[in-house]
Amino acid sequence: MKLNEIICDLPVKELIGDGDINVDYLSCRADKIRQGTLFFCIKGYTIDGHVFAEKALAEGAVVLVVERELSLTSPITQIVVENVRAFMALAAKNFFDCSCDKLKIIGVTGTNGKTSTTYILNAILKQKGYKTGVIGTNGILIDNIHFLTQLTTPDPIELHEWFYKMHLSNVDFVVMEASAHAIALDKLEGINFEAGVFTNFGQDHLDFFDDLKAYGEAKKRYFSPKYIKIAIINADDKLGAELIKENKVPTLTYGIENPSDIFAIDIKESEQGITYTVNLCDEIASVSYALKGRFNVYNTLCASAVARTLGINLAEITQGISSVTHIDGRNEVFTLRNGCRAVVDFAHTPEGFKNVLNYLKSTTQGKLLCVFGCGGERDKYKRPLIAKEVSHFCDYAVITNDNPRYENPQSIIRDIIDGMTIRYDVIEDRQTAIMLALNLASDCDTVAILGKGAERYQEISGRKYPFNDIDIVKKYID
Numbered sequence: 001m002k003l004n005e006i007i008c009d010l011p012v013k014e015l016i017g018d019g020d021i022n023v024d025y026l027s028c029r030a031d032k033i034r035q036g037t038l039f040f041c042i043k044g045y046t047i048d049g050h051v052f053a054e055k056a057l058a059e060g061a062v063v064l065v066v067e068r069e070l071s072l073t074s075p076i077t078q079i080v081v082e083n084v085r086a087f088m089a090l091a092a093k094n095f096f097d098c099s100c101d102k103l104k105i106i107g108v109t110g111t112n113g114k115t116s117t118t119y120i121l122n123a124i125l126k127q128k129g130y131k132t133g134v135i136g137t138n139g140i141l142i143d144n145i146h147f148l149t150q151l152t153t154p155d156p157i158e159l160h161e162w163f164y165k166m167h168l169s170n171v172d173f174v175v176m177e178a179s180a181h182a183i184a185l186d187k188l189e190g191i192n193f194e195a196g197v198f199t200n201f202g203q204d205h206l207d208f209f210d211d212l213k214a215y216g217e218a219k220k221r222y223f224s225p226k227y228i229k230i231a232i233i234n235a236d237d238k239l240g241a242e243l244i245k246e247n248k249v250p251t252l253t254y255g256i257e258n259p260s261d262i263f264a265i266d267i268k269e270s271e272q273g274i275t276y277t278v279n280l281c282d283e284i285a286s287v288s289y290a291l292k293g294r295f296n297v298y299n300t301l302c303a304s305a306v307a308r309t310l311g312i313n314l315a316e317i318t319q320g321i322s323s324v325t326h327i328d329g330r331n332e333v334f335t336l337r338n339g340c341r342a343v344v345d346f347a348h349t350p351e352g353f354k355n356v357l358n359y360l361k362s363t364t365q366g367k368l369l370c371v372f373g374c375g376g377e378r379d380k381y382k383r384p385l386i387a388k389e390v391s392h393f394c395d396y397a398v399i400t401n402d403n404p405r406y407e408n409p410q411s412i413i414r415d416i417i418d419g420m421t422i423r424y425d426v427i428e429d430r431q432t433a434i435m436l437a438l439n440l441a442s443d444c445d446t447v448a449i450l451g452k453g454a455e456r457y458q459e460i461s462g463r464k465y466p467f468n469d470i471d472i473v474k475k476y477i478d
Helices: 003-008 050-057 083-094 114-126 156-168 178-186 212-222 238-246 293-311 314-322 350-362 380-393 409-417 430-440 468-477
Strands: 014-016 025-027 037-040 059-064 077-080 104-109 132-136 138-140 144-145 173-178 195-198 229-235 251-255 261-270 275-278 284-290 332-335 339-346 368-374 396-399 424-426 447-451 459-461 463-467
Touching: 003 083, 025 083, 025 463, 037 050, 037 083, 050 059, 059 083, 083 156, 104 114, 104 212, 114 132, 114 173, 114 284, 114 293, 132 156, 138 156, 178 212, 195 238, 195 293, 212 238, 229 238, 229 293, 238 251, 251 293, 275 293, 275 314, 284 293, 284 314, 293 314, 293 350, 332 468, 339 468, 350 368, 350 380, 350 430, 350 447, 368 380, 368 430, 380 409, 396 409, 396 430, 409 424, 430 447, 430 468
Parallel strands: 025 037, 037 059, 059 077, 104 173, 104 195, 132 173, 195 229, 229 251, 251 261, 339 447, 368 396, 368 447, 396 424
Antiparallel strands: 014 077, 132 138, 138 144, 261 275, 275 284, 332 339, 459 463
């Protein structure tokens, strides 16, 4: 594609060099450059991408996007812009034929519940007969074909390439998780969402955001006519209430406690899951859902609200919800022996732990055991808070590694221990920790294995080793 075609409608401060040059590839990573690359020099939080300009030039880059003109050893076309991150998202959109404009995209943001909500909504859309795509923590789905990805919301170049592939696959609707990082880092520039969804707000990502207020403001930023046509908001959440009051786009609300457009009554839980009566804008129906816990009532209400804005009728909504029998790494239950069970869940925030453990405690006749750790190089302030939730609901815990990344695992564990008030053991090897808890469990006990869910790896010292909590449980059962 010609450079002029990519940047024709974009906010360029200055074009230095040839705008008629061919661009065959986009990259913002110094280790991913080839001949014909348009390279984005992103000013990061630890490294300024402008320092890789010479390397990019030497390895085949033909255009640089910069925030200041660079003096280099050889001439190269440079595009000077105000914000390289935002410009990269817009350029990626154009490079991949504006495919996002040919899809109906729903974005789901919130601290917890994003993945579950996207999968429930995906099931409803499929029940209606639409061809769908899903983008999020569990990877990419294109009409039930699964692909792996690294981030909850992929970086713009990868994200728009997925949109392009989905368009070629004749996808109608894309349901994607919109992380706070993606919003703050301008990954969503140029995408027009049919609906923007807010699940809830709690402590997370304070390694990236200065404080909870900044984290909340990133969420709020998404709910703007710039991004979305209609907002779907949890009325029972404190930040949700603020969004409802401040919102500048049409809004549909859902909840259980506070007045809402969509709400649930007569909530019941059993071994088969949850049932309740839904009032969907004054239409009434019974809802059955296989996954348990009050938090899943919110997830199903949220998906129902979105589906209503898309014109899907109530019968198709309830049928879609009931068709979901499990979501990988979300409250996955395995029967062990003598009424003992293991539950694997992705919970990784204090609120997430509280939701899952509260439900498990209420449905456990024996003792509740928990295997957990916390991610390295992430919000360290939530570690003792997670430990307090474990101590409140559980009888015993095994503290282990999650994804320590480059952080010393013992340092992470010390932060966790600060919040522990129940009996616990520390076993850094996660497989050994899981096996210990499963061996200790007796009649009618529950072992909660939290933090990683469906992840297929464990990241230690910069390397990703194959690992999956569910595989370990299955190995124990076998």
